[in-house]
Amino acid sequence: MDKELELLDIKLLRLLDQLYATRSVTRAAEALGQSQPTLSIWLARLRKQLNDPLFVRTAEGMLPTPRTDALMGTVREVLAGLQRLSESGAEFDPPTARRRFRIGMTDASHITLLPRLLSHVRAVAPGVALEAGRIDGELARALQSGDADLALGYLPWLDAGFYQQTLYGQDWICLANARHPRVGSEAGKDWNLEAYQAEAHIAISSGTGYQLLDNALASQHVSRRVLLELPGFLGLAGILSTTDLIATLPRHIGETLARAAGLRVLPCPLPIPGFTVKQYWHARYHHDSANRWLRGLCAELFMKSA
Incomplete structure (x- = not known):
């Protein structure tokens, strides 16, 4: 079985980079905040791992061997990649973001x-x-x-x-035409469970909230006479404004439609579980x-x- 490849320590890569840039053990030690004896130990480890002198002493300083010249591009790519990994991502800036x-x-x-x-x-x-x-x-x-x-x-x-x-949080309300002939001129007047069951209704068939409504009606044995079923709210306000139908809705959407279309808001005459x-x-x-x-x-x- 082949001996497992020993990966180079990042501090040894930094040593290679500094020695290549400075051609001096003294200046490399200053840049890395280490003593010269420590760098000499690190360089010995590198030479052993890579099986190459890497640098030779000359009158012009520590000159790289051809092996070192060939390695430096990869060494600096690795160091740059590690630097990017260690940096935190740029914060989202709303005024300039695309x-x-x-x-x-x-x-x-x-x-x-x-x-x-x-x-x-x-x-x-x-x-x-x-x-x-x-x-x-x-x-x-x-x-x-x-x-x-x-x-x-x-x-x-x-x-x-x-x-x-x-x-x-959401509870439930009812909406009706502001000129509904049987509900009365004031919100809630003559409006109770008996009147609710006597009126014709619009049902919305989509959304998880409506499962709560259907379950509440079934558990309390309350029936609605549904004349129109819609998959969503498109057209609901217009239909309520031109008919005498009743819609049972979560409060937020109901009050929004009521304000936009001048509809009457009525209390829901039966308890329906709220939701968030x-x-x-x-x-x-x-x-x-x-x-x-x-x-x-x-x-x-x-x-x-x-």
Whole structure:
């Protein structure tokens, strides 16, 4: 069996570099902060390992042998590589950065979170672009690989290997046309569970939060007469504004739609478990300065005000 190759110590590589540059043991010792006897010991080790004198004493100083000349390019590449490895990565600088962030989010977040996030990013990091990605079965892989940087929402299935931070809590409200003929002119007037069951409803079929709603309805034996089912929030405000249908929504998206379309906000007449909207990121990028900046920005914008 061949003897295992003995790797050169980094301090011996530095000695080669300094001797080659200075042609002097004295000056090399000063540069390396070592004594001349120590450098003589190191040089003896090098000569033995490489089976070459490496430097010879002359009236002009320590001159390299042809073997040393041939080695120096590789030696300096190795030292430069080790230097790069030891340096910390450059910190993300928002005003000068040129970067695209991909954020997995629901269409509810497109309405509630994305406009504010985009506005702030444009103000503090004009070279940064945002891409809204989908919440689907590929999200975990995308976050792990770096194809996505962050995910926003209620995503309890993202667990092992992921960090998470709570942004805000959600309870449930109902929305109706401001001129609804049976609800009344004041929010909550004549509005109870019996009236809720008597009205026709719009159901949103997507999102993990809606599993909580469906489970609550089933467990409390509450039925809804659903006349329209939508995969998301596109068109919901317009439909509510022109019909007498009722929608049961998480508060943040419901109040956002109500303000934009002049809809009536009603209390939810049955208890539905609340949930928390969080931001999620993979452990691989926990110390990445760009990812850390984006997470900090989302926390600053949404933890207190949502």
